[in-house]
Amino acid sequence: MAYYRRFDYPAPDPIILARLTEQQREMQSRVILQKPDFDLKLIAGCDSSFIGEDQILSAFVLLTYPALELVEKVYHVGAVELPYIPGFLAFREAPNLLKAYEKLQQKPDLIMVDGHGISHPRRLGIATHLGIHINKPTMGVAKKVLVGKYKEPATSKGSISPLIYKDEIIANVLRTKDNVKPVFVSPGHFMDLETATTIAMACAIKHKLPEPTRLADHYAAVFKSEV
DNA sequence: GCGACAG
DNA sequence: ATCTTGTCGC
Numbered sequence: 001m002a003y004y005r006r007f008d009y010p011a012p013d014p015i016i017l018a019r020l021t022e023q024q025r026e027m028q029s030r031v032i033l034q035k036p037d038f039d040l041k042l043i044a045g046c047d048s049s050f051i052g053e054d055q056i057l058s059a060f061v062l063l064t065y066p067a068l069e070l071v072e073k074v075y076h077v078g079a080v081e082l083p084y085i086p087g088f089l090a091f092r093e094a095p096n097l098l099k100a101y102e103k104l105q106q107k108p109d110l111i112m113v114d115g116h117g118i119s120h121p122r123r124l125g126i127a128t129h130l131g132i133h134i135n136k137p138t139m140g141v142a143k144k145v146l147v148g149k150y151k152e153p154a155t156s157k158g159s160i161s162p163l164i165y166k167d168e169i170i171a172n173v174l175r176t177k178d179n180v181k182p183v184f185v186s187p188g189h190f191m192d193l194e195t196a197t198t199i200a201m202a203c204a205i206k207h208k209l210p211e212p213t214r215l216a217d218h219y220a221a222v223f224k225s226e227v
Numbered sequence: 228g229c230g231a232c233a234g
Numbered sequence: 235a236t237c238t239t240g241t242c243g244c
Contacts, residue, residue, distance in 0.1 A: 048234075049235070050234090084233090089234055125233070145232090234235050
């Protein structure tokens with residue numbers, strides 16, 4: 001399979017991109033962006049890493065909330081079917097993430113995904129994509145912007161600034177730690193921006209990344225070194 | 228037409 | 235994501 005990384009490789013098949021775009025538009029019509037009515041007791045975090053060029057390892061961690069104590073960690077390794085294309089990340093990583101999710105003994109009330117939720121060209125980032133498939137509340141925490149403009153939030157922890165795209169606030173740029181680059185928090189599915197922002201802040205104890213994402217990141221690396 | 232572009 | 239060295243700060 002030929003890979004597309006920025007401008008190094010041949011551009012992806014426009015026919016396939018048109019089909020995937022249409023699929024995202026259909027999924028978008030099912031997204032629900034409202035304050036979740038759950039009793040948050042278990043929160044999950046997930047992340048993927050790659051083994052070579054055609055294998056992907058996805059990890060899920062399960063934490064108690066608000067104590068944030070680790071109660072479970074699982075992973076799954078599978079084949080990579082698509083190259084990375086900005087705007088279509090979910091089609092590359094979600095299939096394997098879903099298989100890892102199925103291995104959890106207990107299921108979370110909310111899933112925090114590494115990447116964007118609705119702060120996406122078609123409002124269907126990987127967090128939203130996963131929420132639609134799992135039919136459960138999700139939110140996205142990304143390290144870099146994908147679309148939209150924003151003013152840099154103040155340098156102190158807790159400062160926020162809205163991310164605007166097409167005259168709409170699609171995420172909050174949140175400073176989770178003093179003098180450290182902010183993260184982009186957006187609702188995924190069965191979620192609203194305010195709640196997602198509050199939870200992200202509550203999970204940012206002493207690191208830039210909120211605990212669910214940070215631990216998923218950590219264990220993905222640990223599992224990878226064991227495989 | 229020229230950049231920008233999650234992981 | 236991944237490839238990579240030294241370096242600054244808590």
